[in-house]
Amino acid sequence: MEIIEENPYRFRMPAHGAMRVPGIVFASRKLLPMAQEDRSLEQVANVATLPGIVVASYAMPDVHWGYGFPIGGVAATDIDAGGVVSPGGVGFDISCGVRLLAAGVGRAELGSRLAGLMDTLGHTVPRGMHRGSVWQLTGPGQLERVLTGGAGYAVESGHGVARDLDRCEDGGRVEGADPSLVSRRAFERGLGQVGSLGSGNHFLEVQAVEEVYDDTAASAFGLHRDQVCVMIHCGSRGLGHQVCTDYVRSMEQVMSRYDIQVPDRQLACAPVESPEGGDYLRALAAATNYARANRQLLTATARRAFEAHLGSGLDLVYDVSHNLATIETHEVDGRPRRLCVHRKGATRALPPHHPDLPADLAGTGQPTLIPGTMGTASYVLAGVAGSPAFHSTCHGAGRTRSRHAAARGVSGRALREELESHGIAVRGTSWKGLAEEAPSAYKDITAVIEASEGARLCRKVARLVPLGVVKG
């Protein structure tokens, strides 16, 4: 496979075979995945064969192997040219994303109260593989309201304030959700999980702003040096997972009817303007709203802990997803086109003055939240004008070793000891789960951010460091 270095942060894979467009990989030489350990560049080439794909199949600097599409992949298809939507281009954790809250206290004021705060968060934040959630729903009817109302429904029900919604992507609720297209099985899985972290790389962290790179943007976002923050990283739990499973199956069955051939079964897809494509997008919207409500409910739990221990509130800085497919208009070959933009492990980063931004953030661009590896750093970024991949950037550090390999190499107990020795309070649930998230299994988040900025996908606003971590 030919890869041409166009500049230190941009690599091109010319179209070959069935590829309709080239592959573009934003990375440094050091971050570029090696074919023998990670087949994600092969996946970038596979995605480039999808009907209707425009411009390029993109990879962000944190790209790694995923189901069908790479994680860290961006692909847009032209709806009016038979463009397809593919559940594998969003991933199993629909609308997985990050929310950042800013406390009214600084690092020094938190001081010795950290341990007690972490104990309360450890006891009240539902997490892990099994059931348990902030919200005990009364039945499927109430879940329907979650699926159509998103974070807005959580706020209406007393779990938040109106201003929270101004600080969520899409106002906390996407249009077009149809609960009747979410299977009974997905309902059953989702019913007892609204307001829960899950497991894997999901977390709730208490963090501090370690460094500010852009004072104007940081101040518009409500952030300043040494401020205490809370970062929540989670998604749509078993409900989103089941929606993905259901629609992969449905599309596998109809692809031949639309005369679509793909090089990998995991790229199952259907035209956006087909019954199956449309149904998936309406179920996707429902799962998206579920994830937004989920993060809103965990916010309410974090606020109760902060109020009790510090007498401090938590203002929502922003909430943004990194696993979505959305209908957007972009100019392609000099003409505005209606596109279905898949972002899987990629975060939208709208430039300053984009019409979808809230008025008070128009000057700065979209806040883009990047969770780092446990015990390292997380970043707040902002969108920039003229970015090359449909206003997208990275979403995290990106794995270099599988969960299995990570757990083999590290002991969870030793990892906790090490984090605690650096002053980071750890409230976990499983030693194995902790080991699977060892920083040694991930790329260097700072190198990923540098490459993202170098490729002009975004700009840095602030770096956050962990003080305490609640893990699923």
Next chain:
DNA sequence: ATGTGC
């Protein structure tokens, strides 16, 4: 990511 497998 995930009732961590068809």
